[in-house]
Amino acid sequence: MTHSPTNQRLADFIQASPTPFHATQHMVESLLAAGFEHLDERADWQLKPDGRYLVTRNGSSLIAFTLGKPETGIRLVGAHTDSPCLRVKPQPELNQQGLWQLGVEVYGGVLLAPWFDRDLSLAGRVTFRNRDGDLQSRLIDFRRPIATIPSLAIHLNRGVNDNLAINAQTDLPPVLAHSQEPTQDLRELLRSQLEKEHPDCGLEQVLDYELSFYDTQPPSTLGLDGDFFSSARLDNLLSCHAGLAALINSGAGQPCMLVCTDHEEVGSSSTCGADGPFLEDVLKRVIPDNSARIRTIQRSVLISADNAHAVHPNFADRHDGNHGPRLNAGPVIKINSNQRYATNSETSSFFRELCVQADVPVQSFVVRSDMGCGSTIGPITASRLGVRTVDIGVPTFAMHSIREMAGSRDTEYLIRVLTQFYNTERLV
Known part of the structure:
Protein backbone atom coordinates (compact mmCIF):
# COMPACT_ATOMS: atom_id res chain seq x y z
CA MET A 1 0.00 0.00 0.00
CA PRO A 84 19.25 -2.85 19.03
CA CYS A 85 21.09 -4.91 16.42
CA LEU A 86 23.93 -7.34 15.70
CA ARG A 87 27.41 -5.78 15.52
CA VAL A 88 30.37 -7.43 13.79
CA LYS A 89 33.25 -8.49 16.06
CA PRO A 90 36.84 -7.24 15.51
CA GLN A 91 38.13 -10.61 14.23
CA PRO A 92 34.87 -12.15 13.06
CA GLU A 93 35.84 -14.57 10.29
CA LEU A 94 34.43 -18.08 10.74
CA ASN A 95 34.78 -20.95 8.27
CA GLN A 96 32.43 -23.76 9.23
CA GLN A 97 31.13 -26.65 7.14
CA GLY A 98 32.30 -25.02 3.94
CA LEU A 99 30.53 -21.71 4.68
CA TRP A 100 31.94 -18.27 5.49
CA GLN A 101 30.32 -16.54 8.46
CA LEU A 102 30.95 -13.49 10.64
CA GLY A 103 30.87 -13.54 14.42
CA VAL A 104 28.56 -10.93 15.91
CA GLU A 105 27.97 -9.23 19.23
CA VAL A 106 24.48 -8.38 20.44
CA TYR A 107 24.02 -4.61 20.80
CA GLY A 108 21.30 -3.61 23.24
CA GLY A 109 18.23 -5.57 24.29
CA VAL A 110 17.58 -7.37 21.02
CA LEU A 111 14.51 -9.52 20.40
CA LEU A 112 16.59 -12.23 18.73
CA ALA A 113 14.12 -14.69 17.17
CA PRO A 114 12.95 -12.35 14.38
CA TRP A 115 16.54 -12.01 13.08
CA PHE A 116 16.45 -15.52 11.64
CA ASP A 117 15.69 -16.10 7.93
CA ARG A 118 15.94 -12.43 7.02
CA ASP A 119 17.72 -10.87 4.05
CA LEU A 120 20.50 -9.00 5.83
CA SER A 121 22.91 -6.34 4.67
CA LEU A 122 25.85 -4.62 6.36
CA ALA A 123 26.59 -0.95 7.02
CA GLY A 124 28.63 1.27 9.29
CA ARG A 125 31.84 3.24 9.66
CA VAL A 126 35.25 2.10 8.44
CA THR A 127 38.54 3.70 9.51
CA PHE A 128 41.58 3.36 7.23
CA ARG A 129 45.03 4.71 6.41
CA ASN A 130 45.24 6.61 3.16
CA ARG A 131 48.20 6.84 0.84
CA ASP A 132 49.42 10.02 2.59
CA GLY A 133 49.61 8.16 5.89
CA ASP A 134 46.57 9.90 7.39
CA LEU A 135 43.76 8.12 9.26
CA GLN A 136 40.32 8.72 7.80
CA SER A 137 36.81 7.30 8.24
CA ARG A 138 34.01 6.78 5.75
CA LEU A 139 30.52 5.33 5.90
CA ILE A 140 29.62 2.29 3.85
CA ASP A 141 26.37 0.49 3.10
CA PHE A 142 26.23 -2.71 1.05
CA ARG A 143 22.47 -2.11 0.58
CA ARG A 144 21.86 -5.45 -1.12
CA PRO A 145 21.21 -8.67 0.84
CA ILE A 146 24.58 -10.30 1.51
CA ALA A 147 23.84 -12.51 4.53
CA THR A 148 21.25 -14.47 6.47
CA ILE A 149 20.91 -16.41 9.74
CA PRO A 150 19.15 -19.64 8.74
CA SER A 151 16.88 -21.35 11.24
CA LEU A 152 17.46 -24.95 12.22
CA ALA A 153 14.78 -27.17 10.63
CA ILE A 154 12.00 -28.23 12.98
CA HIS A 155 12.86 -31.88 12.16
CA LEU A 156 16.18 -31.35 14.00
CA ASN A 157 14.70 -29.37 16.88
CA ARG A 158 11.25 -30.76 17.63
CA GLY A 159 10.78 -28.70 20.78
CA VAL A 160 11.54 -25.36 19.18
CA ASN A 161 7.93 -24.15 19.38
CA ASP A 162 7.75 -25.00 23.06
CA ASN A 163 10.92 -23.36 24.32
CA LEU A 164 13.28 -21.50 22.00
CA ALA A 165 16.63 -20.75 23.63
CA ILE A 166 19.01 -18.73 21.44
CA ASN A 167 22.74 -18.78 22.18
CA ALA A 168 24.16 -15.41 21.16
CA GLN A 169 27.65 -16.84 20.60
CA THR A 170 26.87 -19.93 18.55
CA ASP A 171 23.43 -19.44 16.97
CA LEU A 172 23.72 -15.96 15.47
CA PRO A 173 26.74 -15.77 13.11
CA PRO A 174 25.25 -14.89 9.70
CA VAL A 175 26.18 -16.88 6.59
CA LEU A 176 27.68 -14.78 3.78
CA ALA A 177 29.20 -17.19 1.25
CA HIS A 178 30.87 -20.53 0.56
CA SER A 179 34.33 -20.74 2.05
CA GLN A 180 37.06 -20.09 -0.48
CA GLU A 181 40.81 -20.54 -0.66
CA PRO A 182 42.53 -18.45 0.46
CA THR A 183 40.13 -17.82 3.35
CA GLN A 184 38.03 -14.69 3.00
CA ASP A 185 39.11 -11.59 4.89
CA LEU A 186 36.47 -9.08 6.01
CA ARG A 187 38.91 -6.19 5.72
CA GLU A 188 39.53 -7.06 2.09
CA LEU A 189 35.78 -7.10 1.52
CA LEU A 190 35.57 -3.68 3.15
CA ARG A 191 38.42 -2.44 0.98
CA SER A 192 36.43 -3.36 -2.14
CA GLN A 193 33.28 -1.70 -0.80
CA LEU A 194 35.15 1.48 0.19
CA GLU A 195 36.75 1.75 -3.25
CA LYS A 196 33.29 1.28 -4.78
CA GLU A 197 31.51 3.88 -2.64
CA HIS A 198 34.45 6.30 -2.16
CA PRO A 199 36.75 5.90 -5.19
CA ASP A 200 38.69 9.07 -4.34
CA CYS A 201 39.48 8.24 -0.69
CA GLY A 202 43.08 7.21 -1.41
CA LEU A 203 42.70 3.99 0.54
CA GLU A 204 45.85 2.13 1.53
CA GLN A 205 44.82 -0.16 4.41
CA VAL A 206 41.58 -0.83 6.30
CA LEU A 207 42.32 -0.67 10.02
CA ASP A 208 39.07 -1.01 11.97
CA TYR A 209 35.32 -0.65 11.69
CA GLU A 210 31.97 -0.37 13.46
CA LEU A 211 29.54 -2.44 11.41
CA SER A 212 25.94 -3.52 11.95
CA PHE A 213 23.80 -6.06 10.16
CA TYR A 214 20.33 -4.85 9.23
CA ASP A 215 17.19 -6.09 7.48
CA THR A 216 16.86 -5.01 3.85
CA GLN A 217 13.05 -5.24 3.78
CA PRO A 218 11.77 -1.70 3.16
CA PRO A 219 9.17 -0.01 5.38
CA SER A 220 5.55 -0.65 4.48
CA THR A 221 2.11 0.74 5.13
CA LEU A 222 -0.13 -2.24 5.79
CA GLY A 223 -3.59 -3.28 6.94
CA LEU A 224 -6.89 -3.41 5.06
CA ASP A 225 -7.28 0.34 5.48
CA GLY A 226 -3.59 1.24 5.71
CA ASP A 227 -3.76 1.68 9.47
CA PHE A 228 -0.24 0.48 10.28
CA PHE A 229 3.35 1.39 9.47
CA SER A 230 5.95 -1.38 9.74
CA SER A 231 9.71 -0.93 9.61
Whole structure:
Protein backbone atom coordinates (compact mmCIF):
# COMPACT_ATOMS: atom_id res chain seq x y z
CA MET A 1 0.00 0.00 0.00
CA THR A 2 1.25 3.51 -0.82
CA HIS A 3 2.66 5.56 2.06
CA SER A 4 1.13 8.88 3.03
CA PRO A 5 3.49 11.82 2.31
CA THR A 6 4.46 11.96 6.01
CA ASN A 7 5.17 8.24 6.20
CA GLN A 8 7.01 8.29 2.87
CA ARG A 9 9.43 10.82 4.32
CA LEU A 10 9.82 8.66 7.42
CA ALA A 11 10.39 5.58 5.25
CA ASP A 12 13.02 7.41 3.20
CA PHE A 13 14.81 8.50 6.38
CA ILE A 14 14.83 4.98 7.82
CA GLN A 15 16.02 3.47 4.54
CA ALA A 16 18.88 5.97 4.45
CA SER A 17 19.78 5.27 8.11
CA PRO A 18 20.85 1.66 8.70
CA THR A 19 23.22 2.80 11.48
CA PRO A 20 23.47 5.80 13.86
CA PHE A 21 26.26 7.16 11.65
CA HIS A 22 24.01 7.16 8.60
CA ALA A 23 21.08 8.63 10.56
CA THR A 24 23.25 11.49 11.78
CA GLN A 25 24.64 12.10 8.30
CA HIS A 26 21.12 12.20 6.85
CA MET A 27 19.96 14.69 9.49
CA VAL A 28 23.01 16.87 8.84
CA GLU A 29 22.21 16.97 5.12
CA SER A 30 18.58 17.86 5.81
CA LEU A 31 19.54 20.64 8.22
CA LEU A 32 22.15 22.10 5.89
CA ALA A 33 19.55 22.17 3.11
CA ALA A 34 17.26 24.06 5.52
CA GLY A 35 19.89 26.74 6.14
CA PHE A 36 21.58 25.50 9.30
CA GLU A 37 25.32 26.10 9.73
CA HIS A 38 27.59 23.17 10.66
CA LEU A 39 29.79 23.99 13.65
CA ASP A 40 33.05 22.22 14.52
CA GLU A 41 33.59 21.46 18.22
CA ARG A 42 37.35 21.91 17.72
CA ALA A 43 36.96 25.47 16.43
CA ASP A 44 35.90 28.74 18.00
CA TRP A 45 32.20 29.54 17.62
CA GLN A 46 30.92 32.95 16.57
CA LEU A 47 27.19 32.60 17.18
CA LYS A 48 24.64 35.13 15.90
CA PRO A 49 21.32 35.80 17.67
CA ASP A 50 19.33 34.81 14.58
CA GLY A 51 21.62 31.86 13.74
CA ARG A 52 20.61 28.27 13.04
CA TYR A 53 23.32 25.78 13.90
CA LEU A 54 24.16 22.11 14.16
CA VAL A 55 27.04 20.19 15.69
CA THR A 56 27.89 16.49 15.70
CA ARG A 57 30.02 14.26 17.91
CA ASN A 58 31.46 10.87 16.94
CA GLY A 59 29.49 11.10 13.70
CA SER A 60 26.61 9.38 15.51
CA SER A 61 25.10 12.14 17.70
CA LEU A 62 23.74 15.52 16.71
CA ILE A 63 22.54 18.73 18.34
CA ALA A 64 20.78 21.34 16.21
CA PHE A 65 19.57 24.65 17.60
CA THR A 66 18.14 28.07 16.89
CA LEU A 67 19.25 30.77 19.29
CA GLY A 68 16.46 33.32 19.52
CA LYS A 69 16.60 34.67 23.07
CA PRO A 70 17.80 31.65 25.08
CA GLU A 71 17.37 33.44 28.40
CA THR A 72 13.59 33.03 27.95
CA GLY A 73 13.98 29.24 28.06
CA ILE A 74 14.96 26.64 25.46
CA ARG A 75 12.51 24.21 23.90
CA LEU A 76 14.44 20.92 23.80
CA VAL A 77 13.45 17.69 22.07
CA GLY A 78 15.58 14.63 22.81
CA ALA A 79 15.74 11.28 21.00
CA HIS A 80 18.34 8.61 20.25
CA THR A 81 19.93 7.46 17.00
CA ASP A 82 20.79 3.86 17.91
CA SER A 83 18.68 0.70 17.74
CA PRO A 84 19.25 -2.85 19.03
CA CYS A 85 21.09 -4.91 16.42
CA LEU A 86 23.93 -7.34 15.70
CA ARG A 87 27.41 -5.78 15.52
CA VAL A 88 30.37 -7.43 13.79
CA LYS A 89 33.25 -8.49 16.06
CA PRO A 90 36.84 -7.24 15.51
CA GLN A 91 38.13 -10.61 14.23
CA PRO A 92 34.87 -12.15 13.06
CA GLU A 93 35.84 -14.57 10.29
CA LEU A 94 34.43 -18.08 10.74
CA ASN A 95 34.78 -20.95 8.27
CA GLN A 96 32.43 -23.76 9.23
CA GLN A 97 31.13 -26.65 7.14
CA GLY A 98 32.30 -25.02 3.94
CA LEU A 99 30.53 -21.71 4.68
CA TRP A 100 31.94 -18.27 5.49
CA GLN A 101 30.32 -16.54 8.46
CA LEU A 102 30.95 -13.49 10.64
CA GLY A 103 30.87 -13.54 14.42
CA VAL A 104 28.56 -10.93 15.91
CA GLU A 105 27.97 -9.23 19.23
CA VAL A 106 24.48 -8.38 20.44
CA TYR A 107 24.02 -4.61 20.80
CA GLY A 108 21.30 -3.61 23.24
CA GLY A 109 18.23 -5.57 24.29
CA VAL A 110 17.58 -7.37 21.02
CA LEU A 111 14.51 -9.52 20.40
CA LEU A 112 16.59 -12.23 18.73
CA ALA A 113 14.12 -14.69 17.17
CA PRO A 114 12.95 -12.35 14.38
CA TRP A 115 16.54 -12.01 13.08
CA PHE A 116 16.45 -15.52 11.64
CA ASP A 117 15.69 -16.10 7.93
CA ARG A 118 15.94 -12.43 7.02
CA ASP A 119 17.72 -10.87 4.05
CA LEU A 120 20.50 -9.00 5.83
CA SER A 121 22.91 -6.34 4.67
CA LEU A 122 25.85 -4.62 6.36
CA ALA A 123 26.59 -0.95 7.02
CA GLY A 124 28.63 1.27 9.29
CA ARG A 125 31.84 3.24 9.66
CA VAL A 126 35.25 2.10 8.44
CA THR A 127 38.54 3.70 9.51
CA PHE A 128 41.58 3.36 7.23
CA ARG A 129 45.03 4.71 6.41
CA ASN A 130 45.24 6.61 3.16
CA ARG A 131 48.20 6.84 0.84
CA ASP A 132 49.42 10.02 2.59
CA GLY A 133 49.61 8.16 5.89
CA ASP A 134 46.57 9.90 7.39
CA LEU A 135 43.76 8.12 9.26
CA GLN A 136 40.32 8.72 7.80
CA SER A 137 36.81 7.30 8.24
CA ARG A 138 34.01 6.78 5.75
CA LEU A 139 30.52 5.33 5.90
CA ILE A 140 29.62 2.29 3.85
CA ASP A 141 26.37 0.49 3.10
CA PHE A 142 26.23 -2.71 1.05
CA ARG A 143 22.47 -2.11 0.58
CA ARG A 144 21.86 -5.45 -1.12
CA PRO A 145 21.21 -8.67 0.84
CA ILE A 146 24.58 -10.30 1.51
CA ALA A 147 23.84 -12.51 4.53
CA THR A 148 21.25 -14.47 6.47
CA ILE A 149 20.91 -16.41 9.74
CA PRO A 150 19.15 -19.64 8.74
CA SER A 151 16.88 -21.35 11.24
CA LEU A 152 17.46 -24.95 12.22
CA ALA A 153 14.78 -27.17 10.63
CA ILE A 154 12.00 -28.23 12.98
CA HIS A 155 12.86 -31.88 12.16
CA LEU A 156 16.18 -31.35 14.00
CA ASN A 157 14.70 -29.37 16.88
CA ARG A 158 11.25 -30.76 17.63
CA GLY A 159 10.78 -28.70 20.78
CA VAL A 160 11.54 -25.36 19.18
CA ASN A 161 7.93 -24.15 19.38
CA ASP A 162 7.75 -25.00 23.06
CA ASN A 163 10.92 -23.36 24.32
CA LEU A 164 13.28 -21.50 22.00
CA ALA A 165 16.63 -20.75 23.63
CA ILE A 166 19.01 -18.73 21.44
CA ASN A 167 22.74 -18.78 22.18
CA ALA A 168 24.16 -15.41 21.16
CA GLN A 169 27.65 -16.84 20.60
CA THR A 170 26.87 -19.93 18.55
CA ASP A 171 23.43 -19.44 16.97
CA LEU A 172 23.72 -15.96 15.47
CA PRO A 173 26.74 -15.77 13.11
CA PRO A 174 25.25 -14.89 9.70
CA VAL A 175 26.18 -16.88 6.59
CA LEU A 176 27.68 -14.78 3.78
CA ALA A 177 29.20 -17.19 1.25
CA HIS A 178 30.87 -20.53 0.56
CA SER A 179 34.33 -20.74 2.05
CA GLN A 180 37.06 -20.09 -0.48
CA GLU A 181 40.81 -20.54 -0.66
CA PRO A 182 42.53 -18.45 0.46
CA THR A 183 40.13 -17.82 3.35
CA GLN A 184 38.03 -14.69 3.00
CA ASP A 185 39.11 -11.59 4.89
CA LEU A 186 36.47 -9.08 6.01
CA ARG A 187 38.91 -6.19 5.72
CA GLU A 188 39.53 -7.06 2.09
CA LEU A 189 35.78 -7.10 1.52
CA LEU A 190 35.57 -3.68 3.15
CA ARG A 191 38.42 -2.44 0.98
CA SER A 192 36.43 -3.36 -2.14
CA GLN A 193 33.28 -1.70 -0.80
CA LEU A 194 35.15 1.48 0.19
CA GLU A 195 36.75 1.75 -3.25
CA LYS A 196 33.29 1.28 -4.78
CA GLU A 197 31.51 3.88 -2.64
CA HIS A 198 34.45 6.30 -2.16
CA PRO A 199 36.75 5.90 -5.19
CA ASP A 200 38.69 9.07 -4.34
CA CYS A 201 39.48 8.24 -0.69
CA GLY A 202 43.08 7.21 -1.41
CA LEU A 203 42.70 3.99 0.54
CA GLU A 204 45.85 2.13 1.53
CA GLN A 205 44.82 -0.16 4.41
CA VAL A 206 41.58 -0.83 6.30
CA LEU A 207 42.32 -0.67 10.02
CA ASP A 208 39.07 -1.01 11.97
CA TYR A 209 35.32 -0.65 11.69
CA GLU A 210 31.97 -0.37 13.46
CA LEU A 211 29.54 -2.44 11.41
CA SER A 212 25.94 -3.52 11.95
CA PHE A 213 23.80 -6.06 10.16
CA TYR A 214 20.33 -4.85 9.23
CA ASP A 215 17.19 -6.09 7.48
CA THR A 216 16.86 -5.01 3.85
CA GLN A 217 13.05 -5.24 3.78
CA PRO A 218 11.77 -1.70 3.16
CA PRO A 219 9.17 -0.01 5.38
CA SER A 220 5.55 -0.65 4.48
CA THR A 221 2.11 0.74 5.13
CA LEU A 222 -0.13 -2.24 5.79
CA GLY A 223 -3.59 -3.28 6.94
CA LEU A 224 -6.89 -3.41 5.06
CA ASP A 225 -7.28 0.34 5.48
CA GLY A 226 -3.59 1.24 5.71
CA ASP A 227 -3.76 1.68 9.47
CA PHE A 228 -0.24 0.48 10.28
CA PHE A 229 3.35 1.39 9.47
CA SER A 230 5.95 -1.38 9.74
CA SER A 231 9.71 -0.93 9.61
CA ALA A 232 13.07 -1.61 11.18
CA ARG A 233 14.48 0.85 13.71
CA LEU A 234 11.26 2.71 14.51
CA ASP A 235 12.76 2.81 18.01
CA ASN A 236 13.95 5.47 17.82
CA LEU A 237 14.42 6.84 14.31
CA LEU A 238 10.73 7.72 14.24
CA SER A 239 11.32 10.23 17.05
CA CYS A 240 14.52 11.56 15.44
CA HIS A 241 12.65 12.14 12.19
CA ALA A 242 9.69 13.79 13.93
CA GLY A 243 11.97 16.10 15.91
CA LEU A 244 13.93 17.00 12.78
CA ALA A 245 10.78 17.74 10.77
CA ALA A 246 9.36 19.83 13.61
CA LEU A 247 12.54 21.88 13.99
CA ILE A 248 12.78 22.57 10.26
CA ASN A 249 9.05 23.38 10.07
CA SER A 250 9.08 25.65 13.12
CA GLY A 251 8.99 29.42 12.82
CA ALA A 252 12.48 29.63 14.35
CA GLY A 253 11.41 32.63 16.44
CA GLN A 254 11.95 30.76 19.73
CA PRO A 255 15.16 29.26 21.15
CA CYS A 256 14.89 25.59 20.11
CA MET A 257 17.14 22.55 20.30
CA LEU A 258 17.04 19.03 18.89
CA VAL A 259 19.28 16.52 20.70
CA CYS A 260 19.74 13.10 19.04
CA THR A 261 22.33 11.01 20.88
CA ASP A 262 23.85 7.57 20.40
CA HIS A 263 24.16 4.60 22.81
CA GLU A 264 20.78 4.91 24.56
CA GLU A 265 20.17 1.20 24.08
CA VAL A 266 23.27 0.38 26.14
CA GLY A 267 22.90 2.97 28.89
CA SER A 268 23.94 6.28 27.26
CA SER A 269 27.31 6.38 29.06
CA SER A 270 29.70 7.53 26.34
CA THR A 271 31.29 10.68 24.98
CA CYS A 272 28.31 11.13 22.66
CA GLY A 273 25.54 9.57 24.77
CA ALA A 274 22.93 11.35 26.86
CA ASP A 275 24.90 10.47 30.01
CA GLY A 276 28.01 12.09 28.53
CA PRO A 277 28.94 15.78 28.39
CA PHE A 278 27.84 16.54 24.81
CA LEU A 279 24.71 18.57 25.57
CA GLU A 280 26.30 20.34 28.53
CA ASP A 281 29.34 21.27 26.43
CA VAL A 282 27.11 22.80 23.77
CA LEU A 283 25.02 24.72 26.32
CA LYS A 284 28.17 26.12 27.93
CA ARG A 285 29.27 27.52 24.57
CA VAL A 286 25.81 28.87 23.74
CA ILE A 287 25.46 30.49 27.19
CA PRO A 288 29.00 30.94 28.61
CA ASP A 289 27.94 32.68 31.83
CA ASN A 290 27.24 30.05 34.53
CA SER A 291 24.52 32.00 36.30
CA ALA A 292 22.75 32.90 33.06
CA ARG A 293 22.93 29.29 31.89
CA ILE A 294 21.37 27.96 35.10
CA ARG A 295 18.57 30.52 34.87
CA THR A 296 17.95 29.55 31.25
CA ILE A 297 17.86 25.82 32.03
CA GLN A 298 15.36 26.45 34.81
CA ARG A 299 13.11 28.22 32.31
CA SER A 300 13.50 25.43 29.73
CA VAL A 301 11.56 22.22 29.04
CA LEU A 302 12.76 18.95 27.50
CA ILE A 303 10.43 16.60 25.64
CA SER A 304 12.15 13.22 25.69
CA ALA A 305 10.66 11.36 22.70
CA ASP A 306 11.08 7.58 22.69
CA ASN A 307 8.60 4.96 21.55
CA ALA A 308 6.02 3.56 23.98
CA HIS A 309 4.48 0.10 24.33
CA ALA A 310 1.08 -0.18 22.66
CA VAL A 311 -1.32 -2.66 24.24
CA HIS A 312 -0.97 -5.93 22.31
CA PRO A 313 -4.35 -7.60 21.60
CA ASN A 314 -2.91 -11.08 22.29
CA PHE A 315 -1.14 -10.01 25.50
CA ALA A 316 -3.36 -7.29 26.96
CA ASP A 317 -2.69 -8.64 30.47
CA ARG A 318 0.89 -7.31 30.24
CA HIS A 319 -0.52 -3.79 30.64
CA ASP A 320 -2.17 -1.98 33.51
CA GLY A 321 -5.88 -2.15 32.73
CA ASN A 322 -6.29 1.63 32.74
CA HIS A 323 -3.10 2.40 30.83
CA GLY A 324 -3.06 0.52 27.54
CA PRO A 325 -1.98 2.92 24.75
CA ARG A 326 -3.46 2.19 21.34
CA LEU A 327 -2.04 2.65 17.86
CA ASN A 328 -3.26 5.75 15.98
CA ALA A 329 -4.53 7.33 19.19
CA GLY A 330 -1.74 9.88 19.57
CA PRO A 331 1.51 10.20 21.51
CA VAL A 332 1.81 8.64 24.97
CA ILE A 333 2.87 10.42 28.16
CA LYS A 334 5.06 7.96 30.08
CA ILE A 335 4.93 8.09 33.89
CA ASN A 336 6.83 6.17 36.57
CA SER A 337 6.94 7.09 40.26
CA ASN A 338 10.39 5.48 40.58
CA GLN A 339 11.82 7.98 38.09
CA ARG A 340 12.40 5.57 35.24
CA TYR A 341 10.63 8.35 33.36
CA ALA A 342 11.18 12.01 34.24
CA THR A 343 7.57 13.18 33.78
CA ASN A 344 5.89 15.07 36.61
CA SER A 345 2.41 16.56 36.91
CA GLU A 346 3.49 19.96 35.62
CA THR A 347 5.31 18.70 32.55
CA SER A 348 2.60 16.17 31.69
CA SER A 349 -0.04 18.91 31.96
CA PHE A 350 2.07 21.16 29.74
CA PHE A 351 2.30 18.42 27.11
CA ARG A 352 -1.44 17.79 27.28
CA GLU A 353 -2.03 21.47 26.61
CA LEU A 354 0.32 21.34 23.62
CA CYS A 355 -1.68 18.43 22.24
CA VAL A 356 -4.92 20.40 22.62
CA GLN A 357 -3.38 23.37 20.81
CA ALA A 358 -2.09 21.10 18.01
CA ASP A 359 -5.41 19.19 17.79
CA VAL A 360 -3.61 15.93 18.58
CA PRO A 361 -5.01 13.10 20.77
CA VAL A 362 -2.89 12.09 23.76
CA GLN A 363 -2.60 8.97 25.93
CA SER A 364 -0.77 7.89 29.09
CA PHE A 365 1.25 4.84 30.09
CA VAL A 366 2.18 3.38 33.46
CA VAL A 367 3.80 -0.04 33.64
CA ARG A 368 2.07 -2.77 35.65
CA SER A 369 3.02 -2.48 39.32
CA ASP A 370 4.36 -6.05 39.31
CA MET A 371 6.65 -5.52 36.30
CA GLY A 372 9.93 -3.70 35.80
CA CYS A 373 9.97 -0.47 33.82
CA GLY A 374 12.31 0.53 31.01
CA SER A 375 13.85 3.97 30.87
CA THR A 376 14.90 6.68 28.42
CA ILE A 377 17.26 9.60 28.02
CA GLY A 378 14.69 11.68 29.92
CA PRO A 379 15.78 10.91 33.50
CA ILE A 380 19.46 10.96 32.48
CA THR A 381 19.25 14.42 30.91
CA ALA A 382 17.01 15.75 33.66
CA SER A 383 19.43 14.62 36.35
CA ARG A 384 22.50 16.00 34.56
CA LEU A 385 21.00 19.39 33.67
CA GLY A 386 18.18 19.91 36.15
CA VAL A 387 15.83 20.63 33.25
CA ARG A 388 12.08 19.99 33.56
CA THR A 389 11.24 16.98 31.43
CA VAL A 390 8.31 15.03 30.06
CA ASP A 391 8.80 11.54 28.62
CA ILE A 392 6.55 10.78 25.65
CA GLY A 393 6.52 8.53 22.60
CA VAL A 394 4.55 6.99 19.77
CA PRO A 395 2.93 3.65 20.73
CA THR A 396 4.40 0.63 18.91
CA PHE A 397 4.30 -3.15 18.75
CA ALA A 398 7.34 -5.46 18.77
CA MET A 399 9.76 -2.96 20.28
CA HIS A 400 13.38 -4.08 19.82
CA SER A 401 12.44 -6.57 17.11
CA ILE A 402 14.18 -6.43 13.75
CA ARG A 403 10.83 -5.09 12.49
CA GLU A 404 8.50 -2.93 14.59
CA MET A 405 5.02 -1.53 13.96
CA ALA A 406 3.34 1.79 14.67
CA GLY A 407 0.06 3.41 13.69
CA SER A 408 0.16 5.05 10.29
CA ARG A 409 -1.27 8.31 11.71
CA ASP A 410 0.86 8.65 14.82
CA THR A 411 4.00 10.05 13.17
CA GLU A 412 1.99 12.98 11.85
CA TYR A 413 0.51 13.51 15.32
CA LEU A 414 3.98 13.60 16.88
CA ILE A 415 5.35 16.04 14.30
CA ARG A 416 2.40 18.37 14.86
CA VAL A 417 2.74 18.51 18.63
CA LEU A 418 6.54 18.92 18.51
CA THR A 419 6.14 21.75 15.99
CA GLN A 420 3.63 23.35 18.36
CA PHE A 421 6.18 22.99 21.16
CA TYR A 422 8.97 24.62 19.16
CA ASN A 423 6.67 27.53 18.28
CA THR A 424 5.04 28.05 21.69
CA GLU A 425 5.78 31.36 23.36
CA ARG A 426 5.08 30.23 26.92
CA LEU A 427 6.72 27.36 28.73
CA VAL A 428 5.40 25.77 31.90
